[in-house]
Amino acid sequence: MDGISKNLLAGVNIYLNNKKVISKTNERGEFIIKKLARTNKNDTLLFSYIGYSIKKVSISDLKENENKVYLFKDTLSLKEITVISNKLTLDPSIKYEKMAPLK
Numbered sequence: 688m689d690g691i692s693k694n695l696l697a698g699v700n701i702y703l704n705n706k707k708v709i710s711k712t713n714e715r716g717e718f719i720i721k722k723l724a725r726t727n728k729n730d731t732l733l734f735s736y737i738g739y740s741i742k743k744v745s746i747s748d749l750k751e752n753e754n755k756v757y758l759f760k761d762t763l764s765l766k767e768i769t770v771i772s773n774k775l776t777l778d779p780s781i782k783y784e785k786m787a788p789l790k
Contacts, residue, residue: 704731
C-alpha cells in the first residue's frame with residue numbers, strides 16, 4: 688500500500704531473506720505466502736516495487752501490523768542514458784505487414 692495516498696499497489700515483489708521472489712501482490716494489494724509455517728519469526732520479507740523504496744519487514748512485525756505494509760515513493764533521480772543502434776535494416780526473420788491507411 689502506498690504510504691501517503693493509501694492506494695493499493697498491484698505487482699509488488701515479495702522476497703524471503705533477500706533470496707527469491709516468493710509472492711506478488713494482486714490487483715487488490717493482497718498477497719499469499721505459501722509455506723509460511725516453514726519460516727522463522729525472525730526471517731525477513733523484502734517488498735520491492737518500481738519507483739518505491741524497498742521495505743524490509745520481519746515476519747513477526749508483519750503479523751503485528753495486521754499484514755499491512757506501507758511503501759513510500761523513492762525520489763532518487765536516475766542518470767540519463769542514450770541508446771544507439773547502428774543497424775539500419777529490418778530483421779528479415781520478423782514478419783511485417785503493410786497496414787491500411789487511416790480514414
